[in-house]
Amino acid sequence: MIQYNKENIRIFQSSLYLTTSAVIELDEAIILTDPNWLPHEVEEIKGYVNQIRKDKQLYIIYTHSDFDHVIGSGAFPDARVVASRKLSENVHKEDIMKKVKLFDQKYYLERNYEPKYPTVDYIVSEDGQQLLIGSSTITFYLAPGHTDDGLFTVIEPLGVFLTGDYLSDVEFPFIYSGYFDYVQTMEKAKNIFSKHAISVHVPGHGHTTESVVEMQNRLTFSREYLDQLLDEQANLEEILTEKYRFFEGMKDIHQNNKELARKEQSRKIALEANG
Template sequence: MVQYENETIKVFQSSLYLTTSAVIELDDAIVLTDPNWLPQEVEEIKAYVNQVRKNRQLYIIYTHSDFDHIIGSGAFPDAIVIASRKLSENKHKVDAMNQVHTFDQKYYLQRNYKPTYPKVNYIVSEDGQELVLGTSTLTFYLAPGHTDDGLFTVIEPAGIFLSGDYLSDVEFPFIFDSYLEYVQSMRKANDIFAKHTISLHVPGHGHTTENKVEMQNRLKFSQEYLEQLLVHQENMEEILQERYIFYEGMKHIHQDNKKLALKEKEHIDQ
């Protein structure tokens, strides 16, 4: 499962949708993101956490409440959970857990833990909120657009940027919440790169990168893609098909993105 590792971080990758889960070793804590997907994959992540944890407190950051990102909740009962206020107060918690149940039922999957909706211990309610863990500082930014409860996290001095389901190299922007909020979250991402020294970017789906040019290219393309949704760029589908090898499996989302973007734009113009 290991996609990337250095002395501070190990990034696990699921067989499904190239979904990532990062384990970050700090001096005084272990930080884990979105443990997922399949039972044996969650167990592999858990085994590694137990191996390196020693006496350190475990923190889990849930980047948003899509069921594939919270499916491992329940496997780490003593973790301190970090998430946005909107994830904590999500009115659709039952729906999310029903999706987990349906997934496991469909594929005959058995888990040695009971999946539960994350109970948030540390709630992020504003941009720039900081959590100091020993010699490290976690800085959080609310990131709606993909979902309304998204969260960006910067870990310093390691220079790690955890972006959740944004800035992926295998997915164009998936807008399930709000086009305008997504645009604003990309502005926040730009501000993050300007304000913080980012040396490693971990997306929720796709590949971890140390390449700063690649980081900027991911941001630039996301911004350009969002702009073209309002202007009907004729060859955009060809561009997407060439850029993303799994485009056929997600092209319907591009059509949904266009409808949502135009709907929000029309509402503003009225």
Template structure:
């Protein structure tokens, strides 16, 4: 499952939707994101953590509340959970858990844990707030648009940018909570690149990159998509077919995005 590994950073990738789980090794802790998808994949991540945790504390950052990103949460009961306050008070928790149940039912999947919605220990309330974990500083930024409860995280001094379901190289913008919020969040991502020396960008779906030009390209491609979507450009679908290998499988989301523009 390991898609990328370098120094303090290991990135696992699921066979489903190229969904990522980040593991960051620090002197005092291991920091993860979004353990997922299939039972065997969650177990592989669990085994990796068990082998490396030692006396360190485990932290999990949930980038947002889509069911595929929290499906493995209960496999890590010892974790100190970090997420946005919006994630914590999400009024759709029951619906999200029902999606997990329906997924496992549909594909005849047994798990060696009972899925549950994560209980948040540290709630990110304000844009730009920080959390110190030993030598590492986590900088949090609200990222609504895909969902209402997303957060970006910048991990210093390593220069790791965890963007959740934004800036993917395999998905165009999926707008589930608001078009204007999404535009603002992409602008915020641009500002993050201007503020920090980002060495690694890890999207929630897709490929980890340390290439600065590729990082900038992902921002501009998202901006281009959002701008052309608002203009009703009929050529946008052709652009997406060339840019995204799996566009045909996401076409219904593109159609739904058109209705989100305001």
């Protein structure tokens, strides 16, 4: 499962959708993100955490509430959970956990823990909110657009940027909650790269990178893709087919993106016309 392993950062990768889970060892704590997917994968992550943890506090950061990212909740009962206020107060908690149950039922999967929707101990309510752990500073930014409860995390002085389901090298933007929110979140990502010295970028799906050029390429493509969604003349499918190996499996999401973006644009124009 190990995709990236350097000093005190280990990134685990699931067999499903190239989904990542980061384990970051600080002097005073262990940071874990989105433990996932399959039962033996969650166990492998848990085994490594237990190996390095000693007497340190474990923090789990949930980047958003898609069921594949909270499926490991329950495997780490004594962890302190960090997430956005919207994730904590999500009115669709039961539906999300039903998707977890259905997934396990469909593939006859048995887990040695009971998946539960995360109970959040440290709620992030605003951009720039910080959690200080010893010599480390963890800065959070709200990141709506993919879902409305997304969260960006920057861990310093390591320079780690955890983006959840944004800025992936294997997925174009998946817009589930709001097109203009997504556009603003990409502007926020641009500002984060300017404000913080990012040396490691970890997306929720895809590959960890230390290349500043690659980080900027991911951001630039996401912004260009969002702009072109509103352009009737843009031949996006051809570009996406060439760029993304698994585009055939994501084609429906692209069509949904176009419909959502254009509906929001029409609404915005109508509101502006009515004053």
